[in-house]
Amino acid sequence: MNFIPISEQERDKMLEVIGKGIQELFSAIPEDLQLKTPLNFPSPLSELEVKREVQKLEKNNRELIHFAGGGIYDHYIPSVLKHITGRPEFYTAYTPYQPEVSQGTLQAMFEYQSMISDLTGMEVANASIYDGATALSEAVCMAIAVKKRKKVVLSEGINPHYLRVIKTYLRGSYPIEMIPLKGGFSEIDTKKIDKETACVVIQHPNYLGNLEEVSSFVEKAKSVGALSILSFDPISLAILKTPGEFDVDIATAEGQSLGIPMSLGGAHLGIFTTKRKFIRKMPGRLAGQTVDNEGRVGYVMVLQTREQHIRRERATSNICTNQQLCALSAALYLSVMGCEGLKEVANQTTQKAHYLAKQLKNANFKLPYNKNNKRFFREFVVRIPYGAKRAIDSGLKKGYLVGIDLGKFKKEWENNLLISVTEKRTKAEIDNLVEILSKAG
Amino acid sequence: MKILEDLLYTEDHEWIRKENSEVIEGITDYAQSELQDIIYLELPEVGAEVKQGEPIGSIEAVKAVSDLYAGVSGKIVEVNSELEEKPELINKDPYEAGWIVKIEPSDPDELNTLLEPSEYRELIEKEE
Numbered sequence: 001m002n003f004i005p006i007s008e009q010e011r012d013k014m015l016e017v018i019g020k021g022i023q024e025l026f027s028a029i030p031e032d033l034q035l036k037t038p039l040n041f042p043s044p045l046s047e048l049e050v051k052r053e054v055q056k057l058e059k060n061n062r063e064l065i066h067f068a069g070g071g072i073y074d075h076y077i078p079s080v081l082k083h084i085t086g087r088p089e090f091y092t093a094y095t096p097y098q099p100e101v102s103q104g105t106l107q108a109m110f111e112y113q114s115m116i117s118d119l120t121g122m123e124v125a126n127a128s129i130y131d132g133a134t135a136l137s138e139a140v141c142m143a144i145a146v147k148k149r150k151k152v153v154l155s156e157g158i159n160p161h162y163l164r165v166i167k168t169y170l171r172g173s174y175p176i177e178m179i180p181l182k183g184g185f186s187e188i189d190t191k192k193i194d195k196e197t198a199c200v201v202i203q204h205p206n207y208l209g210n211l212e213e214v215s216s217f218v219e220k221a222k223s224v225g226a227l228s229i230l231s232f233d234p235i236s237l238a239i240l241k242t243p244g245e246f247d248v249d250i251a252t253a254e255g256q257s258l259g260i261p262m263s264l265g266g267a268h269l270g271i272f273t274t275k276r277k278f279i280r281k282m283p284g285r286l287a288g289q290t291v292d293n294e295g296r297v298g299y300v301m302v303l304q305t306r307e308q309h310i311r312r313e314r315a316t317s318n319i320c321t322n323q324q325l326c327a328l329s330a331a332l333y334l335s336v337m338g339c340e341g342l343k344e345v346a347n348q349t350t351q352k353a354h355y356l357a358k359q360l361k362n363a364n365f366k367l368p369y370n371k372n373n374k375r376f377f378r379e380f381v382v383r384i385p386y387g388a389k390r391a392i393d394s395g396l397k398k399g400y401l402v403g404i405d406l407g408k409f410k411k412e413w414e415n416n417l418l419i420s421v422t423e424k425r426t427k428a429e430i431d432n433l434v435e436i437l438s439k440a441g
Numbered sequence: 442m443k444i445l446e447d448l449l450y451t452e453d454h455e456w457i458r459k460e461n462s463e464v465i466e467g468i469t470d471y472a473q474s475e476l477q478d479i480i481y482l483e484l485p486e487v488g489a490e491v492k493q494g495e496p497i498g499s500i501e502a503v504k505a506v507s508d509l510y511a512g513v514s515g516k517i518v519e520v521n522s523e524l525e526e527k528p529e530l531i532n533k534d535p536y537e538a539g540w541i542v543k544i545e546p547s548d549p550d551e552l553n554t555l556l557e558p559s560e561y562r563e564l565i566e567k568e569e
Binding site: 280305310311314 | 481483496499501502504505506508
């Protein structure tokens with residue numbers, strides 16, 4: 001295939017054939033949105049020059065010690081993962097779905113779905129969608145389609161980025177009620193959840209790291225016939241109650257922590273699970289196991305009639321693809337770690353997080369949303385009297401990313417730093433962090 | 442293609458049978474043969490108010506999904522629960538065992554807007 005763009009002569013020839021000027025072809029775009037000047041790009045470079053340029057940029061990369069999370073976490077990735085995901089059969093920009101040529105890919109999808117289903121205790125998992133934010137937004141749309149109701153009730157404890165994506169999806173066409181946080185926990189407000197409500201959405205652990213009272217939300221949603229939706233942390237499920245045990249209707253997550261590197265803007269992994277009875281309203285692709293005409297086990301895409309290419313405008317979702325390479329990484333991660341390995345990761349993560357919280361308290365920091373110091377998994381908020389931004393700046397000087405400045409989301413969260421821990425952090429790093437934060441003031 | 446003389450039809454290939462104060466609705470022999478193997482139905486809830494010509498459910502075959510439209514406005518009084526386990530009844534016997542919903546019409550005059558058997562025959566001859 002030729003990726004060299006057409007020349008100006010070729011373009012003029014094409015326009016001559018159709019008998020139109022280039023301006024005419026763009027007439028559907030409003031005048032004020034049209035770019036009248038050429039894009040401000042530097043002139044073309046040779047391969048060698050490009051390489052030099054990229055190497056120069058690469059030098060700006062810094063290996064930091066991460067205490068920032070907020071949905072993306074610095075877990076260890078076993079090196080076997082990149083050897084398998086890097087195989088050319090898997091490492092392709094295009095996800096091959098044809099069963100005649102893609103048994104490996106389809107089986108990997110099926111295994112991924114089965115493992116996610118086991119991990120979450122949910123009956124059905126799809127072959128993945130883009131990321132945690134889209135997974136949760138698609139869940140909301142699915143609930144609206146299932147219940148044929150309009151109102152959506154969201155907890156303020158949901159990742160603020162996810163909330164923005166949900167609001168973009170709903171585009172003001174559906175009424176949204178927010179459940180406020182009180183002392184860092186969602187405060188159930190029975191008046192807001194009523195017979196008009198399509199779904200009640202909660203994140204657990206919530207964005208501030210706290211473990212929510214999920215059961216009471218599930219019960220409340222049930223009592224008015226609404227669906228309950230839970231956004232979870234996949235690593236936490238090794239030691240916390242699963243979405244299946246809470247009996248939620250839809251459970252979604254960002255799957256990056258399962259063997260996928262942290263990178264700005266992704267590619268990440270949207271985990272999507274639900275109950276079997278909702279399978280026909282579920283977005284995304286689904287692989288199934290079957291037998292061929294000689295009785296041999298094989299894998300195919302199933303229930304495609306749900307999807308947009310067949311169902312057109314009546315489909316629940318416009319998503320007709322999945323994050324295959326990331327889903328494969330997650331399946332590999334789960335099989336390499338196993339049940340015990342995953343428990344070990346979760347236990348170390350939570351114990352180190354609690355150790356850090358304790359050390360910060362001993363150093364006279366206040367943890368405004370963790371008065372009893374118990375109900376959090378890996379993440380918590382610490383008040384920085386001299387300002388979160390200054391803490392972050394002084395951390396960077398020492399090679400530490402000390403956390404997320406919550407003040408950028410809400411006025412009431414000013415001077416609060418969201419700190420997150422994984423199994424990768426050593427005692428020395430944790431103690432250093434306490435020292436950095438103590439001295440930065 | 443079987444077209445029964447004692448039924449009324451819609452342009453979307455549903456049939457309507459008057460039965461006392463209710464009407465029974467299903468899809469025609471032509472519709473089931475076009476869809477082929479039907480594997481799942483999404484049906485309205487009993488008690489739901491429906492409007493003539495609006496989608497009230499969907500019929501899923503192996504390679505296509507088709508909406509089911511209300512032949513008349515009114516209230517759903519019964520759905521054929523046997524289809525849940527045996528959706529293939531629509532393929533086997535579209536006019537009897539494969540009936541889909543019963544509606545209590547709110548406006549009996551709407552029946553006059555439906556197609557007579559001869560008109561429906563013309564319609565599918567054109568489509569073929």
